[in-house]
Amino acid sequence: MMLPSTLLSLAWAHLSHAAQPSSPKPINAPLRNLQWGQINFIHTTDTHGWHGGHLQEYLTPKFMRYKLHANGKTRPSYSADWGDYISFTTHMRSLAKAEGVDLLLIDTGDRIEGNGLYDASDPKGKYTIPIFTQQQDLDIICSGNHELYKRHSAANEFFETVPAYREKYLASNLDFRDPRTGELKPLAQRYRQFTTPNLGIKITAFGFLYNFYGGAKNTVVTPVQDAVKSQWFQDAIRDRSTDLFVVAGHVTADSEEYQVIWKAIREVCWDTPIQFFAGHSHIRDYKKYDARATAIESGRYLETIGFTSIEDLPSVGGGKERSNKDPTFRRKYIDNNLFSLRHHSMRNELTFSTQRGLNVSAQIAAARKELDLDHRYGCAPRDLWVNRVPITSNSSLYKWLGEEVIPNAISEERKKNHTVPFIASGKDPKILPKIVLTNTGALRFDIFQGPFTKDTTYLVSPFTSGFRYLVNPIPYAIARNLLNVLNNEADMLAHLQKDRSRIGQNGVFVDTSKTETLDPKSLPPSVQLAQDRLQARKVQMERHWELRRRRESSGSVQVPLQESSNERADIDSPALSEEVVDAKLTPGYTTTDDHGTDGDDTLHSAIPFFRVSNCIESLVDFPNEFASASFGSKAGSNAAHEPKEVLVVYNAFIQNYILAAYEFLTGEALSGVRDTEIWTIDNHDKTLTEVISKWVQENWQKDGDCEA
Numbered sequence: 001m002m003l004p005s006t007l008l009s010l011a012w013a014h015l016s017h018a019a020q021p022s023s024p025k026p027i028n029a030p031l032r033n034l035q036w037g038q039i040n041f042i043h044t045t046d047t048h049g050w051h052g053g054h055l056q057e058y059l060t061p062k063f064m065r066y067k068l069h070a071n072g073k074t075r076p077s078y079s080a081d082w083g084d085y086i087s088f089t090t091h092m093r094s095l096a097k098a099e100g101v102d103l104l105l106i107d108t109g110d111r112i113e114g115n116g117l118y119d120a121s122d123p124k125g126k127y128t129i130p131i132f133t134q135q136q137d138l139d140i141i142c143s144g145n146h147e148l149y150k151r152h153s154a155a156n157e158f159f160e161t162v163p164a165y166r167e168k169y170l171a172s173n174l175d176f177r178d179p180r181t182g183e184l185k186p187l188a189q190r191y192r193q194f195t196t197p198n199l200g201i202k203i204t205a206f207g208f209l210y211n212f213y214g215g216a217k218n219t220v221v222t223p224v225q226d227a228v229k230s231q232w233f234q235d236a237i238r239d240r241s242t243d244l245f246v247v248a249g250h251v252t253a254d255s256e257e258y259q260v261i262w263k264a265i266r267e268v269c270w271d272t273p274i275q276f277f278a279g280h281s282h283i284r285d286y287k288k289y290d291a292r293a294t295a296i297e298s299g300r301y302l303e304t305i306g307f308t309s310i311e312d313l314p315s316v317g318g319g320k321e322r323s324n325k326d327p328t329f330r331r332k333y334i335d336n337n338l339f340s341l342r343h344h345s346m347r348n349e350l351t352f353s354t355q356r357g358l359n360v361s362a363q364i365a366a367a368r369k370e371l372d373l374d375h376r377y378g379c380a381p382r383d384l385w386v387n388r389v390p391i392t393s394n395s396s397l398y399k400w401l402g403e404e405v406i407p408n409a410i411s412e413e414r415k416k417n418h419t420v421p422f423i424a425s426g427k428d429p430k431i432l433p434k435i436v437l438t439n440t441g442a443l444r445f446d447i448f449q450g451p452f453t454k455d456t457t458y459l460v461s462p463f464t465s466g467f468r469y470l471v472n473p474i475p476y477a478i479a480r481n482l483l484n485v486l487n488n489e490a491d492m493l494a495h496l497q498k499d500r501s502r503i504g505q506n507g508v509f510v511d512t513s514k515t516e517t518l519d520p521k522s523l524p525p526s527v528q529l530a531q532d533r534l535q536a537r538k539v540q541m542e543r544h545w546e547l548r549r550r551r552e553s554s555g556s557v558q559v560p561l562q563e564s565s566n567e568r569a570d571i572d573s574p575a576l577s578e579e580v581v582d583a584k585l586t587p588g589y590t591t592t593d594d595h596g597t598d599g600d601d602t603l604h605s606a607i608p609f610f611r612v613s614n615c616i617e618s619l620v621d622f623p624n625e626f627a628s629a630s631f632g633s634k635a636g637s638n639a640a641h642e643p644k645e646v647l648v649v650y651n652a653f654i655q656n657y658i659l660a661a662y663e664f665l666t667g668e669a670l671s672g673v674r675d676t677e678i679w680t681i682d683n684h685d686k687t688l689t690e691v692i693s694k695w696v697q698e699n700w701q702k703d704g705d706c707e708a
Contacts (some may be wrong), residue, residue: 027586028339029335029339029585030603031339031343031344031602034344035332037309037310037328038101038102038310038311039196039244040092040096040101040308041104041277041296042103042104042106042306043296043305043306043307043308044108045297045300046110047111048112048114048118048301049111049116049119049462050115050117051115051302052082052364052368053080054077054079054301054336056450056451056453057077057078057079057448077336077586077602077604079337079338082136082360083353083356083357083360083362083364084336084352084357085302085336085357086356086357087353088341088344088345088357089105089137090357091354095345096198101198101199102199102201104140105136105139106139106140106248106277107140107248108248108278108279109141109146109209110146110280112125112147112153113149113463114445114458114462115458115459115462116455117364117368117371117455119458120373120455121367123152124153125156127370129156131363133161134164140192140246141168141169142207143171143174143207143250144250144279144280145209145250145280148212148214148215149214150216151218153216154215154219157187158176168192169187169188169207170188170190170191170192170205170206170207170248171186171187171207172206172227172233173223173226174188174221174222179218188207190230191204191205191206191207193205193239193242200316200318201244202243202244202317202318203242203246204245205246205248206236206246206247206249207248208224208227208247208248209249210249210251210280211223211224211225228260228261237269238269240269242269242272243272243315243318244274244310245265245269245274246275247275247277248277249279251278252279252285252297253276253286253287253295253296258278259289262289271292271314271322273310274289275293275296275310276289276296277295277306278296278297279298281297282299282300284297284299284333284593284600286593286599294594294595296308299589301445302336304333304334305333305336306331306333307331307344309330310328312328313327314326314327330595331599332599332600332601333600334601335588335589335600335601368455373453373454373455375453375454376452377454377693377696377700377702378696378697378700378701378702379452379700379706380448380706382395383446383447383448384397384400384447385397386398386612387609388608390610391610391616391631392631397443398440398443402616402617405695406618406620407618407620408695409686409694409695410436410620410649410679410681432473432647433619433620433621433643434620434646434648435479435482435617435619435620435649436619436650437482437486437615437617437618438615438616438618438651438688439653440613440616442688444459444460444462450706451706454693457689461688462689463688463689464689465651465652465653466652466678466685467649467651467652467678467686467688468649468650468652468679469647469676470658470676471675471676472675473647474645474646474648475644475645476642478662479648482658483615483616483617485661486661585604585605586604587605587606588604589604590604590607648662649679656672
């Protein structure tokens with residue numbers, strides 16, 4: 001599925017130095033060098049279609065300390081595209097070969113959904129599939145959960161991606177139902193054993209997915225706890241000729257699933273090193289399981305390219321002459337921009353781009369042009385942040401959605417003479433007050449001051465779910481408590497845990513009675529919340545938030561980078577001074593993990609970080625004195641004007657939770673079929689993505705200079 005040659009020729013005119021035509025040049029920044037070992041890995045995960053790189057991000061003066069450019073803004077840190085990644089890995093393989101060491105490339109899934117390059121095409125993936133399958137050599141690849149949500153995307157993996165990567169695609173606990181035969185079979189082979197080309201390191205590799213139960217009906221995920229008991233797995237881990245186990249997975253580094261795999265291997269092979277590659281939670285993370293086992297997770301959205309190395313392997317060449325000395329593990333999180341990539345690959349502007357990398361950059365540019373992703377819907381007058389400000393701030397993306405966008409869309413029926421949804425009670429929804437509930441996970445990225453384009457809509461909210469409502473109005477005294485239950489679900493889960501079918505399969509909310517709020521940087525892990533998993537999940541989340549607490553200061557800000565006295569030798573130009581450290585760093589990742597604070601390749605100043613709740617609430621067609629409980633004021637403060645009953649409207653993705661919360665509050669079970677309906681907007685079942693783009697087109701001017 002190649003792009004038309006005419007489109008490619010148009011794109012080539014702009015790509016003499018790679019990256020996308022609209023991507024700003026990265027600024028020079030102080031860098032830490034990579035530390036190579038006998039075996040080295042480059043890791044990507046959760047790219048979600050961002051193959052074109054980050055093209056709209058500028059850091060405004062409010063969040064910066066670096067010297068301003070002429071336009072008053074700094075440049076982004078993640079503007080390299082997938083073509084640049086290909087050039088980078090090509091050079092890194094050459095460096096490894098020249099040094100007589102090995103380098104493997106790993107990808108751990110969620111390559112789709114979240115960017116216009118994937119989501120705006122019909123069919124979805126029309127352009128990203130050939131870009132990914134035809135142009136890159138990976139050594140180990142596995143699926144994420146997003147590849148499995150839809151039947152067609154799961155089929156794309158089976159019929160397109162797996163054949164492209166053949167034995168390198170691993171599916172240790174994932175099956176697919178072949179539509180040609182109806183047979184349920186492994187999506188790809190369960191594991192792989194191979195020998196590295198330079199040092200002859202014998203590797204046994206696996207590819208897992210966390211215990212995900214929300215996939216399309218043509219997929220089946222075997223729980224990791226059961227998969228490790230399989231005969232094929234037990235045989236594989238008993239091969240004493242293995243020098244290194246590599247476990248790639250769309251699994252968080254601190255998950256119960258990886259603990260299970262680690263313990264299963266250690267019960268048989270106590271001394272063989274294990275390198276885990278993680279994903280799913282969209283963070284930079286590094287975890288130590290023991291002196292010979294670590295895991296790296298390499299962020300999200302092609303912001304981060306992970307690098308990890310192992311030196312002093314106990315054995316090389318098939319398990320011979322094992323040493324008692326523990327290996328040395330190192331890691332770096334590379335900011336995905338040309339400045340970092342050229343530096344680490346020892347190339348410059350003239351020598352960096354390879355022919356194959358340029359071809360891919362041209363394909364991406366041509367696809368973006370055909371999809372018209374730069375078409376402007378409006379000009380954002382200010383930055384709107386997911387988690388850099390409190391949810392009560394006027395710069396909060398959630399407050400903007402909850403107080404401006406959703407009320408405008410839902411009350412549209414009151415202002416226009418459209419056919420309105422049928423109400424079982426016979427009451428007109430144009431008149432009734434409405435409580436609208438939306439999960440914060442529906443919004444995935446910030447809005448930056450400047451052009452709001454067709455692409456921006458997919459970056460902010462790529463999901464296809466629309467709105468639904470409870471067809472019968474419910475007492476306001478009940479409805480006003482739904483938000484609290486959704487944001488503090490421990491009691492609700494305990495009440496309903498005996499009913500598996502009642503509890504949703506498309507996500508999980510954190511017990512906010514312990515954690516206060518949910519970190520929006522992490523996707524809600526889509527784990528079955530049944531009674532046999534409830535306690536284990538609580539323990540897992542407690543571990544997760546303990547790690548998060550070590551990364552954040554008490555003021556809800558990421559921990560600033562702390563230099564040790566011996567760290568400067570690992571940092572390259574420009575030379576660091578106290579002035580540079582304190583005043584000249586651009587905002588960005590300042591990661592603290594199990595290995596310390598020196599993981600980020602680029603030195604940054606810390607970015608403010610605030611957690612948000614699981615859901616937000618919008619009040620529509622209420623008396624003026626009422627304000628949503630989500631944004632700093634408690635709803636219904638004036639009891640004299642409280643409505644007797646309201647309609648409950650919600651994002652369809654959280655329907656199972658709405659029904660469970662209602663049952664918890666009333667003891668009455670509602671049916672998703674009989675008691676709910678689609679809430680139409682302009683006579684259509686509109687998605688949140690469409691609602692946002694329509695509001696922008698109607699409310700933000702699109703003519704003139706967006707930068708003014």
